Amino acid sequence: MVSDGAALTREAVLTALEAVKDPEIPTVSVVDLGLIYEVRVKGDEVEVDFAPTFVGCPALHVMEREIVERIQALGARRVQVRRVYRPPWTADRMNERARQALRELGIAPPRPVPAEITLAAFEKLPCPFCGSTDTRMENLFGPTSCRALFYCNTCQQPFEAFKPL
Amino acid sequence: MASPSPKPNETVALPDPLREAVGQLLLAMADDEVLLGHRDSEWVGHAPILEADIAMASIAQDEIGHAVLWYSLLQELGWPDPDRMAYFRDPPEFRNATLVELPKGDWAFTIVRQFLFDFAEKVRLEALMASAWTPLAEAAAKVRREETYHLMHSRAWVLRLGDATEESHRRMQAALEQAWPHALGLFEPAPGEILRVEAGIQPPEAELRARWEAEVRPILEAASLRIPEAEPVYGGRHGRHTEHLDALLADFQMVARSGLGETW
Structure with a gap:
């Protein structure tokens, strides 16, 4: 099923990402943890800047995969999740x-x-x-x-x- | 293992031969971390107390995570992917310092090795935070923050065991005698150092070693440990290793090379 292209906005993506949880802290979303630094939407292509808490966290791949799936469900044809380190994530980014x-x-x-x-x-x-x-x-x-x-x-x-x- | 990508509008391109020279530095850093992480993981289920067991598991995970980060930067420079680098190279292709391939030994050796390594990593990362190659500078800043916990941990153990009992002191001193020359090997320049220094990628290894000694000597002395006078064990950065690397890789690479498929 392809969604209406109009649904694919930065705000819609951020709302969808509220559903992506850290599997080791299953009630907290990647958005509330402050892991999403930026979302860029260009047509049906989406790029997400994603900051790891700890680089060796084994849950990173799970979260990245779910980010891609949630955005694809909005109708994106291509989703790229980039890991970013600047500025380093700190716990102050949690809401x-x-x-x-x-x-x-x-x-x-x-x-x-x-x-x-x-x-x-x-x-x-x-x-x-x-x-x-x-x-x-x-x-x-x-x-x-x-x-x-x-x-x-x-x-x-x-x-x-x-x-x- | 997934790879972090460079941020948009940021050039990763490095002209040869600098690309090769930066790759040699990353290779040394990645190989150090992945093998030390493996050695640390050998304590899981065997550490002297439960808290130490948890700590070693966590530290092993961090070190291997950092290795993936350095291997991913290498991949950006044209090297194979992190899994191939970790699991499908033979001993002479590894560029780790010999310190990290030595067997885990007793708890004293594990603590002394980790302590010497953690502080070497600290001075290296702090220098690389000013690297002219932005992806490396950014990653170094990130990893440096995480390393804070390793530094607290290994420093506390060295201070505690250095003069706790006669036996702990004896074991710590023996561990230091064994580890020190190999730890000096962490500062063996990887090929291409002159190019890296000229390009502002890193300061000379000799400078890093001096900064490292300034950090570790006072702590070792406070722990009543005598610092050996020894020549560095070099060779690791050029692929010359002890016999222990063969056994380590046989264990570490066994599953990936079993031909059973690479997915879990």
């Missing part, structure tokens, strides 16, 4: 909707990212379950490249945090 969705999954969103990331960025991080800042970082590394492991001393729950990057 409030993404942050709230992370909290609901039990993942603490990052605070504003300092120019130089040090261990101070991991102190007193609010617990996504109870909000307490009496927390401690247990491991800089977690189940995915972008997450670290924490423990809340108040509600005695382990939790994950999205790393500042």
